[in-house]
Amino acid sequence: MKSMTYTTSGESIRFTAAWRPSLSVIAAAATLALLSACGGGSDDSAALARAAQAAQAEQGKQIFRFDTFGDEAQWTDTLRMHEVIRSAVDPVTALSVGLKVDAEALPAAVVAGIQNGSIDLKSPATTVALLKLNAVVGLKGTVEAVNGADTLTRVGITCALCHSTVDNSFAPGIGKRLDGWPNRDLNPGAIIALSPAVDAKEVAALKTWGAGKFDPRHNVDGLNKPVVIPPAYGLDGIHRITFTGDGEDIAYWNRYVAVAEMGGLGTVTEPRLNLSITHGTQDLVSSKLPALQAYQLTLKAPEAPAGSFDAVAAARGKLVFEGAGRCASCHSGATFTDANSRLHPASNSMAEPESPSYASRSATKQYRTSPLKGVWQHAPYFHDGSAATLDDVVQAYNRKQALGLTAPQAADLAQYLKSL
Numbered sequence: 500m501k502s503m504t505y506t507t508s509g510e511s512i513r514f515t516a517a518w519r520p521s522l523s524v525i526a527a528a529a530t531l532a533l534l535s536a537c538g539g540g541s542d543d544s545a546a547l548a549r550a551a552q553a554a555q556a557e558q559g560k561q562i563f564r565f566d567t568f569g570d571e572a573q574w575t576d577t578l579r580m581h582e583v584i585r586s587a588v589d590p591v592t593a594l595s596v597g598l599k600v601d602a603e604a605l606p607a608a609v610v611a612g613i614q615n616g617s618i619d620l621k622s623p624a625t626t627v628a629l630l631k632l633n634a635v636v637g638l639k640g641t642v643e644a645v646n647g648a649d650t651l652t653r654v655g656i657t658c659a660l661c662h663s664t665v666d667n668s669f670a671p672g673i674g675k676r677l678d679g680w681p682n683r684d685l686n687p688g689a690i691i692a693l694s695p696a697v698d699a700k701e702v703a704a705l706k707t708w709g710a711g712k713f714d715p716r717h718n719v720d721g722l723n724k725p726v727v728i729p730p731a732y733g734l735d736g737i738h739r740i741t742f743t744g745d746g747e748d749i750a751y752w753n754r755y756v757a758v759a760e761m762g763g764l765g766t767v768t769e770p771r772l773n774l775s776i777t778h779g780t781q782d783l784v785s786s787k788l789p790a791l792q793a794y795q796l797t798l799k800a801p802e803a804p805a806g807s808f809d810a811v812a813a814a815r816g817k818l819v820f821e822g823a824g825r826c827a828s829c830h831s832g833a834t835f836t837d838a839n840s841r842l843h844p845a846s847n848s849m850a851e852p853e854s855p856s857y858a859s860r861s862a863t864k865q866y867r868t869s870p871l872k873g874v875w876q877h878a879p880y881f882h883d884g885s886a887a888t889l890d891d892v893v894q895a896y897n898r899k900q901a902l903g904l905t906a907p908q909a910a911d912l913a914q915y916l917k918s919l
């Protein structure tokens with residue numbers, strides 16, 4: 500068996516074991532306090548406030564990418580994923596279930612080794628080495644020498660697992676991080692099903708999910724119907740979060756998912772669902788929520804790539820969107836959603852009726868009109884992924900709402916959606 504041939508000094512690889520306020524935030528806050536005490540000019544204080552905001556967002560980025568909130572309790576102590584990974588998950592397998600590798604975390608020697616084939620991508624030891632480099636997006640490993648061999652002793656997950664991907668600039672699945680982009684290749688069900696702690700009935704349920712989908716209610720209500728992993732970008736100004744608009748700010752859902760789904764240490768309470776979950780005796784979630792939210796609010800929906808749509812058809816499609824298609828009656832304003840003023844009955848979703856209805860499992864029992872900025876980027880569409888393309892979305896509306904759009908109108912409307 501070939502193993503990784505490069506050497507790295509142990510010191511250069513550091514896992515950010517726990518979140519702590521970065522020095523820059525403290526410095527910015529201190530300067531701000533000092534300045535206001537000295538009666539500093541308002542331009543200066545505005546600049547400093549912006550600097551403090553940027554520092555908080557930077558902190559949130561570290562949390563988004565690298566913080567597990569102590570969820571090793573779930574992924575290591577309960578699910579024993581560290582045993583599975585170190586014995587059976589080589590990089591080829593890892594990539595095949597949609598895990599991504601952060602090329603910027605790879606030292607030059609590793610890049611060369613992958614390129615010239617001297618690094619064995621069919622060996623689980625290579626996965627452990629990548630985890631030691633903190634290079635697997637959304638997985639955080641603790642690698643320790645056991646009997647002289649690097650051994651994965653703890654593993655946890657971060658937000659980036661589902662809500663980041665990479666740009667494939669080095670190889671498929673290996674590239675620069677794209678935070679906020681949903682990882683639609685990731686197969687969380689298949690990954691959790693590898694756990695030796697999961698029984699056969701549950702394995703069968705998890706295997707029905709498929710790539711790009713996750714059921715964040717399954718372990719709460721016992722029902723089983725996954726939703727697509729949504730983008731975590733483009734949410735600035737939207738005060739209804741999730742497909743069903745359960746929370747008024749991102750932090751609401753961040754707390755839910757960090758505790759209830761990732762297994763982080765802390766508490767989530769949702770009276771509307773009669774839900775109260777506490778993990779552990781310390782709270783590793785609450786203090787991080789403001790910075791985490793600040794970072795997410797900086798994540799802009801990506802612009803449609805030049806040449807990816809027909810601009811002339813899209814201009815005609817805009818008229819259909821606002822006119823015959825009646826789309827703008829719900830997809831309104833700069834973010835293309837009326838979420839801040841209302842939610843909609845389940846029947847307004849073109850993916851309904853479904854069984855079990857996702858809305859019925861939520862706190863609001865309704866759906867939020869989906870924001871559409873960057874919609875070109877994250878097929879398939881609707882909460883259940885039932886529309887494979889934007890053309891399929893238009894067909895679904897045209898048919899179910901009897902809009903009577905002609906074929907050219909429908910095609911133009913799809914081009915417009917691709918341009919948003």
Ligand code: HEC
Nearest residue numbers: 658660661687713727728729731740741742749753756757
């Ligand atoms: C295992 C995959 C997974 C992980 C890990 C995960 N999420 Fe999610 N996330 C989802 C799914 C699935 C949904 C859709 C749930 C819904 O809308 O009902 C979602 C929804 C969201 C939304 C709502 C988006 C919108 O359009 O309103 C935000 C924001 C979000 N997640 C942020 C996070 C953050 C921050 C973390 C880390 C604390 C995280 N997620 C961890 C899968 C995941």
Ligand code: HEC
Nearest residue numbers: 824825826829847848850866867868869880881882892896
């Ligand atoms: C009555 C309100 C309403 C109208 C009218 C409406 N939509 Fe929607 N739209 C929604 C809701 C609610 C959802 C979320 C459905 C779901 O996820 O199941 C949605 C979802 C979508 C999505 C999927 C976005 C994603 O992230 O998956 C697209 C695309 C879309 N609508 C386009 C359109 C177009 C095009 C029209 C006009 C033909 C239109 N909508 C008319 C309420 C509306």
